[in-house]
Amino acid sequence: MKDSDRAERGAVRLVDVSKRFDQTFAVRSFNLQVRPGEFLSLLGPSGCGKTTTLRMLSGFETPDTGEILISGKSVAGLPPYKRDVNTVFQAYALFPHMSVAENVSYGLMQKHVARGEINRRVGEALEMVRMVSFAKRSPKQLSGGQQQRVALARALVNQPSVLLLDEPLGALDRKLREEMQIELKLLQSQLGITFIFVTHDQEEALSMSDRVAVMNEGEIVQLDTPDTIYEDPNSAFVAGFIGQQNFFNGVAQEQGRLVTNELVNLSSSRKHSQIIANESNVLASVRPETISLQVADNAATHGVSLNRIEGELASIAHLGDSVQLIIRVPGRSEIISKYSRSDAPNIGVGTTVSCSWSDLDVHVYPTSTNER
Ligand SMILES: Nc1ncnc2c1ncn2[C@@H]1O[C@H](COP(=O)(O)OP(=O)(O)O)[C@@H](O)[C@H]1O
Numbered sequence: 434m435k436d437s438d439r440a441e442r443g444a445v446r447l448v449d450v451s452k453r454f455d456q457t458f459a460v461r462s463f464n465l466q467v468r469p470g471e472f473l474s475l476l477g478p479s480g481c482g483k484t485t486t487l488r489m490l491s492g493f494e495t496p497d498t499g500e501i502l503i504s505g506k507s508v509a510g511l512p513p514y515k516r517d518v519n520t521v522f523q524a525y526a527l528f529p530h531m532s533v534a535e536n537v538s539y540g541l542m543q544k545h546v547a548r549g550e551i552n553r554r555v556g557e558a559l560e561m562v563r564m565v566s567f568a569k570r571s572p573k574q575l576s577g578g579q580q581q582r583v584a585l586a587r588a589l590v591n592q593p594s595v596l597l598l599d600e601p602l603g604a605l606d607r608k609l610r611e612e613m614q615i616e617l618k619l620l621q622s623q624l625g626i627t628f629i630f631v632t633h634d635q636e637e638a639l640s641m642s643d644r645v646a647v648m649n650e651g652e653i654v655q656l657d658t659p660d661t662i663y664e665d666p667n668s669a670f671v672a673g674f675i676g677q678q679n680f681f682n683g684v685a686q687e688q689g690r691l692v693t694n695e696l697v698n699l700s701s702s703r704k705h706s707q708i709i710a711n712e713s714n715v716l717a718s719v720r721p722e723t724i725s726l727q728v729a730d731n732a733a734t735h736g737v738s739l740n741r742i743e744g745e746l747a748s749i750a751h752l753g754d755s756v757q758l759i760i761r762v763p764g765r766s767e768i769i770s771k772y773s774r775s776d777a778p779n780i781g782v783g784t785t786v787s788c789s790w791s792d793l794d795v796h797v798y799p800t801s802t803n804e805r
């Protein structure tokens with residue numbers, strides 16, 4: 434292998450890839466460069482084209498236009514088994530009549546790999562997913578998490594440079610899913626192979642990935658590190674899809690540094706990702722954890738304030754490490770405020786409170802974000 438090839442091993446590139454089913458675009462002008470050894474997530478609502486993207490990478494679907502390169506080489510016309518990728522699906526798809534070891538060795542048997550090497554590689558793959566002691570069991574005798582580990586071993590035994598994972602933890606319950614997230618992430622960093630991980634669960638994508646590609650309607654709408662995606666969403670769609678938000682409809686003044694409506698004015702000191710015209714309709718967003726609550730001062734001025742709004746504390750929910758407070762504001766839907774457990778204010782339900790925030794925490798987006 435040449436040095437240049439080695440350097441690109443595990444790199445994935447999609448250039449202007451589109452795929453249509455009948456009249457609808459499943460994937461549209463898709464451009465993405467994944468680095469060797471990167472953990473990249475495709476995150477988006479159901480139907481946004483995540484699975485179709487993976488199927489084009491694995492060779493089960495052919496793009497209408499554009500080019501796909503894996504490890505630096507075009508894969509056009511290559512059947513799935515000749516591509517240096519393997520896929521793990523949500524449904525484990527193990528052969529029910531075969532033992533764990535037989536399931537993992539199946540692909541190598543098909544390729545007529547020598548018996549000794551098969552045994553060695555199957556052993557290693559089961560070791561990686563900590564399933565060695567289950568080698569003789571049948572899939573029926575395994576829990577969901579164990580079955581998914583076997584599915585993972587079955588993919589890893591082929592030693593692909595890229596592993597594609599399509600909602601692999603989607604069928605597991607929450608606690609097990611969180612354990613498997615940590616395990617998968619560790620495994621990926623040990624093996625150093627590229628993971629392209631599909632999920633519609635934003636917490637999962639943010640906690641596991643080096644970078645996240647947020648998708649909507651067949652397109653990547655933002656590609657960034659988890660931190661940037663959370664702190665600096667580039668559209669109202671991403672802002673609303675990732676984490677919780679308080680949205681305020683309003684009209685822009687001062688190129689969006691001020692947003693006014695009949696209940697509250699919001700000033701923003703953030704740099705906007707899009708140009709905002711005066712008098713245009715906008716959405717301002719404020720994250721719950723940036724909203725502070727105080728018991729309202731009776732003498733507080735009535736009318737419209739700047740970055741402050743009054744309401745009645747309607748509910749307090751303890752969510753383990755955080756506390757979520759819902760404030761009912763006459764004339765709009767609720768405001769959500771969130772505190773860490775140790776910082777939560779001691780205010781009772783029914784109290785009139787003042788919700789305030791900093792101009793550093795106000796994002797402003799044009800209302801029509803679907804310009805195409
Ligand atoms: N084989 C197919 N035939 C027709 N439409 C399809 C097919 N596969 C996917 N689609 C459509 O393409 C869009 C994207 O689907 P998919 O890639 O499965 O999304 P996701 O995995 O993000 O939920 C959806 O509108 C879906 O209905």
Ligand SMILES: [Mg+2]
Pocket residue numbers: 483484485
């Ligand atoms: Mg899917």
